[in-house]
Amino acid sequence: MDTIAQQGMYPEFPRCGKEHARSTHYCAGCGHGIANKLVAGVCAELDLQDRTIFVDPVGCGVFTYYYWDAAHVSAAHGRASAAATGVARARPDAVTIAYQGDGDLGAIGFNNAFQAASRGEKFGCIFINNSLYGMTGGQMAPTTLEGERTTTTPFGRDPALTGHPLHVCEVFDRLQAPVYIARVSVADTRRIMQARAAIRRVFEIQRDGGGYALLEILAPCPTNFGMDPLKAAAFCMGEMEREFPLGVFRDTGKGVRGNGAAAENAQAAPESPFLAVKPVPRAASCAELFAEPPGAEAPPPANDPSVPERRFKFAGFGGQGILSLGICVAEAARMERRHALWFPSYGPEQRGGSASCSVVTSGTAIGSPVVERPDVLVCMNLPSYLRFAGDVKEGGAILLDESARDAPPPPPGVDLITVPAIRMAEELGVPKAANTMMLAALRKYSLTGLDPASLENALAASFRKKPQLAEKNRGLLREAESRLPDRRGGAD
Ligand code: SF4
Structure with missing residues (x-):
C-alpha cells in the first residue's frame, strides 16, 4: 500500500495546529480534505512533484503548503490566479496549479481569474465551490444558492437583494482561450473517482504545456452548512448539483467543444465519465433545509438606554x-x-x-x-x-x-x-x-x-x-x- 509520502503528501503535518501530526486541519466531512488527497495523489502518480508549483489561496485551503510535497507560492486573498500567471510565465517548464475557493476566486479574485483564463495563461486552476466562505465563518459567497442560509443571509439568500448564484464554469466557457473546463464533485465515492480523473486531466494538460484549465469541484462544508457530514454530502449532491450541473464543458484536446452547456457536450463526448452522474432526487427545498427550527425566532431588540454596553x-x-x-x-x-x-x-x-x-x-x-x-x-x-x-x-x-x-x-x-x-x-x-x-x-x-x-x-x-x-x-x-x-x- 502507498504511504502518505508516496501519494504526494508530506509524511507528517506538524505545523497545521492539530495534536496528531498526520491529521489535516479540515473539519470532519470537509470536501477540501478529499480534494487535497486527490491532488497530491495525482501529482505523485504522474511523477510531477519536482516540476509542480502550487499557488496556495487564502481560505480554508490555505494550509495546502503543509500537506502537498511540492513547491509552493502563497498568494494574497483572491490573487492566486494572478500569482499563478507570474509563476507560469517565469517558469514555463513548471506545472503550475492554483488552488482557490469560491470566496477567493468567485468574489474578490474573480477578475484576476477571469482575465487569466481569457489570456489563456498556462496553468491549471482547481476551484473549490462549497457555496460559502468557509474559513471566515460561513458568509454568503457568489456561489451561495438561492434560499441558502449563511451568516450574512440568515433568512436565506434572496436574489432580489443579493443576486443569483454565480456559475463560474458557464461564465468561463464563454471565453475562447481555455482548453479545459469541467465541474466535478467529491460528495460520494463515484464522484470522487471522477474528480480524480478530472484532476489528472488538469495535470496532464499542464505537463504537456496545453494551456489554461479550470476544474470546479463541488465540496461539502458540514461546519457552515450546520449539517453532519452525510447530510452535507447529500446537500452537495442534491441542491448544489441542481444549480451547478456536473460535466465537461470543454476539453479541446479530446475534441469537446466549448461555449455550450455541459449537457450539450454529452453528445460531443459520449465517453465522458461524467455523464452518468445525475443529481440525487430532491429531498427537500433549500428553504426547508435551512428553515429556522420552531421556537428559534426572537423578537427584535428593545431600545433601552439604561442598559449599558x-x-x-x-x-x-x-x-x-x-x-x-x-x-x-x-x-x-x-x-x-x-x-x-x-x-x-x-x-x-x-x-x-x-x-x-x-x-x-x-x-x-x-x-x-x-x-x-x-x-x-x-x-x-x-x-x-x-x-x-x-x-x-x-x-x-x-x-x-x-x-x-x-x-x-x-x-x-x-x-x-x-x-x-x-x-x-x-x-x-x-x-x-x-x-x-x-x-x-x-x-x-x-x-x-x-x-x-x-x-x-x-x-x-x-x-x-x-x-x-x-x-x-x-x-x-x-x-x-x-x-x-x-x-x-x-x-x-
Ligand atoms: S469550515 Fe467548511 S470548508 Fe472550512 S475546513 Fe471546515 S468544513 Fe471545510
Missing part, C-alpha cells in the same frame, strides 16, 4: 469552543431583547490554532463589533492571556484557565479569576465542555450583566438540533457552577 473577548485554541461560548453570550443578550454582536476572529487558525471572538451587548444600537478594550476577557490558555490581558479596561475582569501557569499579573485595576475549566470538564467526563465551565464562571460571578436563566437557555438553544445534548449541558452548567467557589480563587 458591555464588551467581551473570548480567546483560546481552536476546538475549545471559544466561538460557541461567544455566541452563547450574544444569544443570551438577544433573548433579553438587547442588541448583540458576535465577531469571530478571521483566519485559518479557527481550524486548530488560536481562535478568538468578540461580543458586544447593549441596550441601544451598537456602532462597531470590534472590541479593542474588553470589559471581560475569557482566556483558555496562556498565549491568549499574554495577547489580550493588557487590553482589558480598568475595573474589568479576566477569567483564565488554571492551565495557564506562570501568567504575569493582570494590569492594575483588573480582576484576575483563575478557573479550572479544562480540569472540571475532564472530571465531569466531557473534556470538550470546558467552554461550558467558563460559561458557568461567567454566570456565577455575574460578569455578563445578563439574567442567569438567559445564559442557560442560550446554552440549551445552541444544541437545538440535538435536544439530548441541550439537557446534558444544562446539567453540566449547574454542576460546574456548584463546584466553583463563591470567592474567586479556584475550585474545590
